[in-house]
Amino acid sequence: MARPEQLPPEGDWRHWLILGGRGSGKTRAGAEWVQAEVQAAGRRTDLRIALVAETLGDAREVMIDGASGLARIARRMRPVVEISRRRLVWPNGAIAQIFSSEDPESLRGPQFHLAWCDELAKWKHADETFDMLQFALRLGAHPRQVVTTTPRPVPLLKRLMADEATRLTKMATAANAAHLAPGFLQALAARYGGTRLGRQELDGELIEDRPDALWKRARLDEIVVKLAEPLRRIVVAVDPPAGGAQACCGIVVAGLKDNGQAVVLSDCSVEGTGPATWARAVVSAYRRFEADRVVAEVNQGGDMVKSVLESVEARLPVTTVRATRGKFLRAEPVAALYEQGRVLHAGRFSALEDQMCDFGLDGLSNGRSPDRLDALVWALTALMLEGGAEPRIRGV
Numbered sequence: 245m246a247r248p249e250q251l252p253p254e255g256d257w258r259h260w261l262i263l264g265g266r267g268s269g270k271t272r273a274g275a276e277w278v279q280a281e282v283q284a285a286g287r288r289t290d291l292r293i294a295l296v297a298e299t300l301g302d303a304r305e306v307m308i309d310g311a312s313g314l315a316r317i318a319r320r321m322r323p324v325v326e327i328s329r330r331r332l333v334w335p336n337g338a339i340a341q342i343f344s345s346e347d348p349e350s351l352r353g354p355q356f357h358l359a360w361c362d363e364l365a366k367w368k369h370a371d372e373t374f375d376m377l378q379f380a381l382r383l384g385a386h387p388r389q390v391v392t393t394t395p396r397p398v399p400l401l402k403r404l405m406a407d408e409a410t411r412l413t414k415m416a417t418a419a420n421a422a423h424l425a426p427g428f429l430q431a432l433a434a435r436y437g438g439t440r441l442g443r444q445e446l447d448g449e450l451i452e453d454r455p456d457a458l459w460k461r462a463r464l465d466e467i468v469v470k471l472a473e474p475l476r477r478i479v480v481a482v483d484p485p486a487g488g489a490q491a492c493c494g495i496v497v498a499g500l501k502d503n504g505q506a507v508v509l510s511d512c513s514v515e516g517t518g519p520a521t522w523a524r525a526v527v528s529a530y531r532r533f534e535a536d537r538v539v540a541e542v543n544q545g546g547d548m549v550k551s552v553l554e555s556v557e558a559r560l561p562v563t564t565v566r567a568t569r570g571k572f573l574r575a576e577p578v579a580a581l582y583e584q585g586r587v588l589h590a591g592r593f594s595a596l597e598d599q600m601c602d603f604g605l606d607g608l609s610n611g612r613s614p615d616r617l618d619a620l621v622w623a624l625t626a627l628m629l630e631g632g633a634e635p636r637i638r639g640v
Contacts, residue, residue, distance in 0.1 A: 247419060252277055252390075253411040260390040261404055264415035265446040267424050272312035273415075274360050274392040279318055281358055282338045292383060293340035294351070294359040296373065298366045300330070303342040307362050308332065314340070343377075345369055351376035359389035364404075365396035374400055394445060397452030405450075417446045439465055439592060458572075458579035459600040464589065467582070471507055471590045475499030478509070478535040481623035482526050483615045484519075484542075484549050491515070493522035494619030496596070497533050500627045505586055508623075509533055511593040513616045519552045527557045538562045539626045541618065565622060571607035575617065578624045587624065596620060 250273040253260060260277070264270035278293060285291045295314075297303035308315050308325060314332060315325055323332040323340070332340040343350055345367035359377055367373055381387040395401065404410055421429055429446075436442030443449045453460050478499040485491030495512040512529040514522050530538055542549045542564045550562050567574060581587050599609040599617040609617060 246273075246276065249273075249413050249415055249419070250276070252280075253413065255411070257411040258388055258409035259404060259407060260388070260411050260413065262390065262392045262413045262415060263395045263448045263450065264392065265417035265444075265448040266394065267420055267428075268415035268417045268448060269312075269420045269423070270392040270394075270415055271306060271310065271362065272317065273413075274362065274390050275307070275312055275314050275317050277390050278314060278340070278358065278360050279321075282323075282334050282336065283321055285336060285338055287336055289337050291338040291358070292354070292356045293338065294354070294356045294377060294380060294389075295332075295340050295342045296345065296351075296359060296361045296377060297342070298345050298363055298368065300342060300344045300346075302363070303344065307342070307360065343373075345373040348372035348376045351380050355380050355382050357381075357384040357387055359387075361389060361391045362393070364391050364393045365398050365401050366393070367400075370398060370400045395448060395450040396444065397450060401450070414448050416448055437592065441465075443594065454602050454604050456604040457601050458575055458603060459582060459597075461597065461601050463582065464597050464600070467585075467588050468592060469507070469588045469590065471509070471588075473501065475507065476502055477627060478533050479537050479539050479623050479626050480512075480526060480529045480533070480535045481539045481619045481621075481626065482522075482541070482549075482553075483618035483622065484522070484540070485615065486613060492615040493517065493525070494615035494617070495522070495526055495529055496616065496619040496623045497529050497535065498620070498623040498627055499533075504628075505588060506581070506624055506627050508587065508589045508593070508596075508620065510591070511596040511616055513595070513619065519548075520556070523552045523556045526553060527560060530557070530560065536561070537626070539622050540564050541567060541622060543567050563626070565626075571614070571618065571621075572603075572605055574625075575603065575621050577629055578621050581624060581628060586628070 250269055262270045262273055295303055295307050297307055307313055314323060321335055323334045325332055330342045348369050359381055405412060418429055444451050480497050483494035485493045492513055492515045497509040499507050499509055512525055514525045538560055540549050540562055543566055550564055553560055553562055596616040599614040603609045603614050603617055
């Protein structure tokens, strides 16, 4: 019954970290791993296991008695729950004790071969509890632990992800659709699809803001609107790729409302394509949104950029622009427009938003040039800042 990502990773590891959305099957994976280790221990064993949850109630309701808990999934060698002693006992002698993140000191004294930590990102005293558990994992030749959690940007989780002894598995809720109520995914996707909360709780993604970023995800969540009015002007901005097989051509469409607000209409960016392909994508966006103009940066390609675009559409109205200042300085006035409530988004643009929220003083996003963000800056500059202060556009 298991999906491939629910099976333990091969090789030498100490931590198996499972980041999953709600209902993705991560709890079942943790319970099945513990049960498999118990059965592999043989007819008689002194195997000792720690089960750690946010609270003792969570340990019982989710890890033991829940639909995917240890007391429910065992098909043979079923454990006996001795709740007064906070433990499970298997017929072969294996014993699992339950612990709460509310009481890290309770992990002083016991010792274990294995551990299962559930919803670590929610633990109340996460660092203290996890540290005490590591000291207790000292039995056998190869102590191991599995951590099942919906991701949240807490320091402990990020340190665990960076540990060389960790094997990371990601699970999306959609992968487990066959075992969820009909309509559940559609309803949640309609309400939360593309939002920070949806990507975290459904897709199992670790979403965090960069401290020095010009944009914050919480703010971007607030400015998504359904556009129902005609726009006074629409532009398609393009930031051609600098090179490389996987380079991205940033293509962003934005329009201006009668009240002076700008609306980002679409992120039509394409990756890993040649000039002819991204040029067709630009022209397609121009036609689809009935845009007034294409704004193209020419720092990388010079006159070639305009020539490539006009080879696809001879009468395409193209304004070429050249960056005269660094990316961060060009982006600051645009970020100020967002802070003033003068920019809205007509949908969720996850890849673009990722670049916006990971863009800092170094001018990079996730270590790379932010092509989508560059196109956004040019589009909003053309609509709202042209002729004013930097960043400015001039014909070339």
